[in-house]
Amino acid sequence: MSTLVLDREYFINVFRDMLPFVDKESEHLQQLDSAIGDGDHGINLTIGFREVAKQLDTINENAADISTIFKKVGMLLLGKVGGSSGPLYGSFFMKAGKDVTGKNEVTFDEFCGMLLNGIESIQLRGKAELGDKTMIDAFLPGAEVLKQDSPEDPVEKFTAFVEAMKEGAESTIPLIAKKGRAMRLGERAIGHKDPGAESAWMMMEVFLKRLKEAASA
Amino acid sequence: MANNAQSSVGIVLVSHSQKVTEGLKDLILEMNGDNVNVHSAGGTDDGRLGTSATIIMSKIEELQDCENILVFYDMGSALLSAETAIDLLDEDLQAKCKIVEGPIVEGAFVASVQSTITNDIDAIIEEVSKL
Numbered sequence: 001m002s003t004l005v006l007d008r009e010y011f012i013n014v015f016r017d018m019l020p021f022v023d024k025e026s027e028h029l030q031q032l033d034s035a036i037g038d039g040d041h042g043i044n045l046t047i048g049f050r051e052v053a054k055q056l057d058t059i060n061e062n063a064a065d066i067s068t069i070f071k072k073v074g075m076l077l078l079g080k081v082g083g084s085s086g087p088l089y090g091s092f093f094m095k096a097g098k099d100v101t102g103k104n105e106v107t108f109d110e111f112c113g114m115l116l117n118g119i120e121s122i123q124l125r126g127k128a129e130l131g132d133k134t135m136i137d138a139f140l141p142g143a144e145v146l147k148q149d150s151p152e153d154p155v156e157k158f159t160a161f162v163e164a165m166k167e168g169a170e171s172t173i174p175l176i177a178k179k180g181r182a183m184r185l186g187e188r189a190i191g192h193k194d195p196g197a198e199s200a201w202m203m204m205e206v207f208l209k210r211l212k213e214a215a216s217a
Numbered sequence: 218m219a220n221n222a223q224s225s226v227g228i229v230l231v232s233h234s235q236k237v238t239e240g241l242k243d244l245i246l247e248m249n250g251d252n253v254n255v256h257s258a259g260g261t262d263d264g265r266l267g268t269s270a271t272i273i274m275s276k277i278e279e280l281q282d283c284e285n286i287l288v289f290y291d292m293g294s295a296l297l298s299a300e301t302a303i304d305l306l307d308e309d310l311q312a313k314c315k316i317v318e319g320p321i322v323e324g325a326f327v328a329s330v331q332s333t334i335t336n337d338i339d340a341i342i343e344e345v346s347k348l
Contacts, residue, residue: 079262
C-alpha cells in the first residue's frame, strides 16, 4: 500500500498538460492514422483537448469533486473529438471518475482503480479484444500491471504501467486490424502501429510526469 | 399535437456527415410530410466530419414524448457515439431507444413510411430488416 495522495490540483494540472502534449504529438499521430485510418486522430484529439483547456478553469471552479472534473472532461471529449476516440476516451474519463464522488483527493491505489474503471469502459464500449489492433492492445497489458501488488512504489508502478502500454502499442505493428477503418485494409494494415494504442500510452505518460512531481513533493 | 396522424415513433439519424443527415431528413420529410418525427444528428458540434454523442443525446431528448425512438447510423464510430449517447440518458428514455441495423438511407426511409401507418415498433424494425 502506497501512502501517496493525489489532490484535485494534480488532475487539473494533468488535464492542462494534455493540450500541449497532443499539439506536440499531433503530427506523429496524424502520420500513423494516415497510414491505416482516416488521418484525423491527431487533429481530433487536439480539438478535444483545446476545448478542455478552454473550460478547465471554469470546470475547476464549479466541480464539487474529482469525479465531476473527470465527468466534465469526458463529456467535452464526447462532443468534440468526432472519431472513435471521442466516445472511447470520453467514456474512459467519465467512468474513471465514477467511484470517487465527493472526493477532492485520492490515494494512489484509488487512482489505479479509477484507471481500471476507465479501461473497462473502453472495453465495453469498443468491444475490442486483445490483438484486434486497437487501443485495447495498449490498455490491457497496462491494466495487468495496475492490478498487481508490486512494485509498491507508485512512480515505479506507474512507470511499469506506461511501459507495458507502450510495448502493447508496439505489438500492434504486425497485426491485421479487426476494428475501425483499418479493418477494411486487410493485410495492408500490417507494418503500421495503431494510432489509438499510441495515443493511449502517451496520454498516460502525461499522468506519469505529474505523478513524479507529486511523489517528490 | 397539430396533426392527429402524428406518429409516436421518433427517428434519429447519425452520420459522420451533417450533410448526409440533413439531406436524408429533407428526403424523409418530402416523402412523408410533417407527421413523422425525424432529427438530424450528423457531424460534430462544430460542424466537422465525425460524430458527437452529446449532439445525438440532445436530439434523442427532443423526441422524449415519442413512445419509441429509432436510431440509424452510418458506420464505425457513429455506432460508438450512438451507444454512448443512449448510455447517458435517463433510464426511461433509454428504454425507448433502439439502434437499428441497416443501411441508413433506405432504413430510415422505410421506417419513416412505416411509422405513418403503424406504431408497432417490432413490425417497423422487421420491415427495415428485409432490406
